[in-house]
Amino acid sequence: MTSQLQVDGLDAGYDDLQVLNRVSFSLKPGEIGCMLGPSGCGKTTVLRSIAGFETAWHGRILIDEVEVSTPGFSLPPERRNIGMVFQDFALFPHLKVEENVRFGLHRLERREQQGRVQEMLAIVGMLAYAQAYPHQLSGGQQQRVALARALAPRPSILLLDEPFSNMDVDLREQLAREVRNILKQENNTAVLVTHDQNEAFAMADQICVMNEGSIMQQGSGYDLYHRPANRFVADFIGQGVIIPATVESPTAVKTELGLIRSEDVIDAVPGSLVDVLIRPDDIVHDDDSPESAIVVEKAFRGADFLYFLRMDNGLEVLCFAPSHHDHKINERIGIRLNVDHLVTFSRN
C-alpha cells in the first residue's frame, strides 16, 4: 500500500532538549490524520518537522514517497509541496482575499491562476469576499481563506496547526466538519494538530495520541475511546474511573460492581489483580435494578445528565442518564453494569 505521508522513528528537539522520541506513523492518500495531546507533548513539533521548519535529529520523513528529511538532509519548506493553515491564519494583511489565495500560484500562468482562485473561493464559499481585505473578515471567514490559500497549489499534504483554537467553542466542531468535507471533496491528505478531542473526532480518520514526545496510541476515535492501549489514553480520552478487579477466567473479571465478561481474551493469568476502566456509558441507570448508588454530584448537559455516584462500598463511578431522569443530590438511584468493551490494565 502506498502512503502519502510516512514518518519513521523521528527524534527532534531544541538545543539539548529532546522533544520527540521515535515518532512513527503513516497516512494513506486522502486520509486525515491528527496529532492529539496535551500542550507540550510535541505534537506541533511533529507538524513543523513535516513542514520543514524544524530539522529532525534522527529518523526519516517521506512525502509522496520522496524523502524530504533524513539524518543530515532536510529539504527546505518551500520545496516540499506542502500547504499549511496556521493558528493565527497568517493571512497577508496587505493583500486582498483573492490575492492571498493566488499567492501560492506564482508558478502558474495568469489565466490558470485566475481559474484556480475562483474554484477555491467557491469551494470555501468566499467568492463574494474576493475583493475584501483580511481585516474586514470574521475569524471563521479568515480561516476559510487561509484554507483556500493553503489548498490552492494542490499540496501533497495539508498541515493544520490548531486551526480552530481562535474560534468560539460552539463553532469549532461545526467548522471541523466543514473543513473535513472540503478536504474529502478534493481527496486531500492532511495532518491536524489539536488538544481538543472533539475536534479530532469530528475531523480525523486516524488519531495519534501523543504524550511527552511519544505516540501513545494510533487509531480511530472509536478505538481510542473503547480500546485505550494504556492508562494515559484512557485518562486523556473521554471520562471514566479505574476500579480494581480480579481475573476470574480468561474472559471475565470480578469487580465490586459484579462480574464483567469480555469477548476478547484478557492478557493476565486468572487469579491476578488488574485495574478495569469503567466509562460513564458502561453504567446504565435502571430504576428496577437491585444495585443502587447515591448521587454525589450531577451535571446537566442538555441531552443527558452526567451523575457522579457513590456505591455502598465507597466506590465512586460515573453514569450517563437520559436528560429527563432528574434526580436530586443524595438520592439513591438504581444502576446496572453494561460493559461492551472490557479494558484492563495490569497492576504495577
Add this chain to the structure above:
Amino acid sequence: MAALLSLPIFTIASYLLYPSNEVWLHLRTTVLNEYLLNSALMMLGVGVGTLIIGVGCAWLTSVCVFPGKKFFSWALLMPLAFPGYIIAYTYTGMFDFAGPVQSWLRELMGWGPRDYYFPEIRSLGGAVTMFTLVLYPYVYLLSRAAFLEQSVCVLEVSRTLGCSVWSGFYRVALPLARPAIVAGVSLALMETLADYGTVSYFGLGVFTTGIFRTWFGLGDAAAAAKLAAILLLFVFTLVIIERWSRRRAQYHHTSNRYSSLPQYRLRGARAWFAVAACVLPLFLGFILPAGQLAVWALQTYQTMVDASFLWLTLHSILLAASAAALAVVLALFLAYGKRVFASKAVTASIRVVATGYAIPGTVVAVGVIIPLAWFDNQVDGYLREHFDFSSGLLLSGSLFALMFAYMVRFLAISVQSVESGLGKIRQSMDDAARSLSYTPAQILLRVHLPLMRATVLTAFLIVFVDVMKELPATLILRPFNFNTLAVRAFELAGDERLADSSTAALMIVAVGLVPVLLLSRSISTARAGS
C-alpha cells in the same frame, strides 16, 4: 556596532571617575552651584507647567465634549514642531523692550521707558515658559493615550460608588494614568536638560552652556567632559524613572474590553472655559510665534533668500536625508538581526542603542570627539613615526564625526519604529509564505517590503526632521564652514538679526510639522479599545 555606538556614552561616564584638574576645581568653586540650581529650577518649572497644561488638555479632549474638541485633540500637538531656541528668540523679538508689544504699550499709555514693569523674557522664568509651551505636548500625548485606554467600567464603577464626575477624575482616572504622566514629564525634562540653543540665547548658566564655555572658552576637554558626565547622571535618573513608570503602566491596564469613554457634554461658561484652556497653549505655543516668524519672513525674504541660502537648504536636506537613510539601514540591520538570531547579545545591544535618544546633543558631541581625536592622534603619531608623514585630523571635524553623533542620538528612534513594524509581521506569515513555496529572499520582497514600507518611511521622516532641528551637536562637530539651517538661524539670532533668521526658522518649523501631522493622523484614527 552597539559597542561602537555606546562608546561616547561610556567615554563621558568614565570622566566621572577622572581625577579633578585645576579648571575643574575652579568650576566647582565658581559656577557649578549655579548650574545645579538653574537646572533644578528649570526642571521644577517645566515639570509643573507641562503637567498642568498637558494633563488638563488631555482630560478635556478625551472625556469632555465642547466646540472644536476634534480639532484641538490633534492641533494641541503642533507646538512640538517648534525647537526651543526658535520660539525663544521669536518671543524675545516680540516682547523685549524694542519689540512691538512694549512699543505699542508705551505709545498707548504714554509711558516712558522706566515708568512700567514688564517681565523680562530673557530670564530663567522666560526659559521655563518657552520650554513649557513647546514641551507640554509630550505630557499631553501620553496622558491622553492613558485616559483613552482606561476602561469605561472603572470610571462607571467609581460613579456607582458615589464619586461625581470630577472626583472620579481625581480619585480614579488620574491615579490610573499616573505612570503615563510621569513618563511624559520625564521626556519633557530630558528635552529641557538637552537644550542648548534657548539657554545659550538667554545667557543662562546651565550644564549645556557650561560644557560649551569650558570647552571653547577655557579649552579644557576633561573638565567639559566631567560636566557632561554630571548632566548624564541627571538624564539617566530621568531615563530610569521613565522606564520604570512605563513598565508599571502595564499593570495599570484595568481591562481588555473597552467601549468608548463616557462623554461629558460641557455647556455654557464651562464649554467656553474648555475652549479657552485649549486655545491658549495652542495660540502661545504655535500660532503666535509662527505668525511672527511669517511676518518677519515676509519682510526679509527678498534679501535673505539668495544663492547661499539655497545652498544652505540643500546642505541641510542632504545631511538630514543621508543621516536618516543611514539610521534606517542600521535599524533594519539590527531589527532583522534580532529576529533571525534571537540572542541575548543582540537584544542587549538594541537596549543600549535605545538610550541614545535621551543623551543631550552636547554630551554626545563631547563623547564623540574625545575618542575620535584620540584615534586621529594615534594614527597621526604612528604615521609620523614610521613614515614621516602627518595625517592630521582624519575623523574628528569631519562629516563622519557628525554622522556618528547623529547615529548615537537618533538611531533609537528608527530602531523603535522599525522594530514595531517588524513585530507586526508574525513569524507564522513567514512560515505561511515558505509553505506556499517562496524562498526567504522572495518573502523579503513580496511580504516584508510591502508591509514595512510605511514603517520605514515614518522612521526616515522622523530622523530626517530631528537632524534638521538638531543644534548643539552640529554646532560642535560640523566641519569648518559647513552650515545647516538650524545653525544659521541660531547664529543670526545670536547676532540680534531676529527678522533675518526667520526664513530659516520658518523652514525648520514647517519641516518639524511633518512628524506632528503623522502623529495627529494616528491619533485621529486610533480608537479606544476594540
